Amino acid sequence: MTSPTPPAEPTYADRAFRSPAGIAGGVLLLFLICWIGGDAAFRGEGRVPWQALAVVLTAAPLVVAFTLRPVVLANTQxxxxxxxxxxxxxxxxxxxxxxxxxxxxxxxxxxxxxxxxxxxxxxxxxxxxxxxxxxxxxxxxxxxxxxxxxxxxxxxxxxxxxxxxxxxxxxxxxxxxxxxxxxxxxxxxxxxxxxxxRWAYEVIAPAVVGAVLLVVLFATG
Incomplete structure (x- = not known):
């Protein structure tokens, strides 16, 4: 007679710790960046639309990195x-x-x-x-x-x-x-x-690309 299989140990969900004020500030900053950058991109002339897009590409990932991204996830293990x-x-x-x-x-x-x-x-x-x-x-x-x-x-x-x-x-x-x-x-x-x-290349890469594009636009302008 085979012995019964012992039940698996229960797994507990992660508890998330983050800053509500940081999230609120990040959402507000993203809204302002997209609003001002989008307005400049659609209504600007010459190189202004490209410069606006480069600023958005540089600033938005940094805002996300410092406000929305930080979190501490913890469980019993x-x-x-x-x-x-x-x-x-x-x-x-x-x-x-x-x-x-x-x-x-x-x-x-x-x-x-x-x-x-x-x-x-x-x-x-x-x-x-x-x-x-x-x-x-x-x-x-x-x-x-x-x-x-x-x-x-x-x-x-x-x-x-x-x-x-x-x-x-x-x-x-x-x-x-x-x-x-x-x-x-x-x-x-x-x-x-x-x-x-692990490095967050999904945040670093677009910010670096936007910064390089912004430098090139200002240097060749």
């Missing part, structure tokens, strides 16, 4: 960082730490550092959160409600970037705690090779 010009993918076992100072950064076990463009740090939000924490401590100086405090409520009083980094640290700690000793020993020896970095 790995983290994927999509920055303006690179995409970095690595398992949680290769991650050493996550910090949010003046910018959000990830440090790997082999000493490499990657910035998380999708998690911008706002010092203004951090100051507001500090003031809220200060007012809370004044309202409850003996911390009488700490016994029944909710962790999610504590996060809600943090700045957005700090909330995101706290969520990512929880995923990292959960993944490392769930990994066995053999898995951790194998990954520690190959943390460098397990990090995958």
């Amino acid at each position: 790995r983290i994927k960082i999509r920055n303006p010009f690179r995409t970095i993918t690595m398992p949680w076992t290769a991650v050493a730490d996550l910090r949010a100072g003046y910018s959000s950064e990830l440090f790997t076990e082999d000493g490499a550092k990657y910035q998380l463009w999708a998690v911008p740090v706002s010092l203004r939000q951090r100051k507001k959160a500090a003031r809220r924490q200060s007012r809370r401590s004044l309202d409850d100086p003996y911390d009488r409600t700490s016994v029944h405090a909710d962790v999610r409520d504590t996060k809600s009083r943090m700045a957005t970037a700090d909330q995101t980094m706290a969520d990512l640290r929880e995923l990292m700690e959960r993944a490392k705690a769930g990994a066995g000793k053999s898995a951790s020993s194998d990954s520690s020896g190959s943390s460098a090779s397990s990090v995958s970095v």
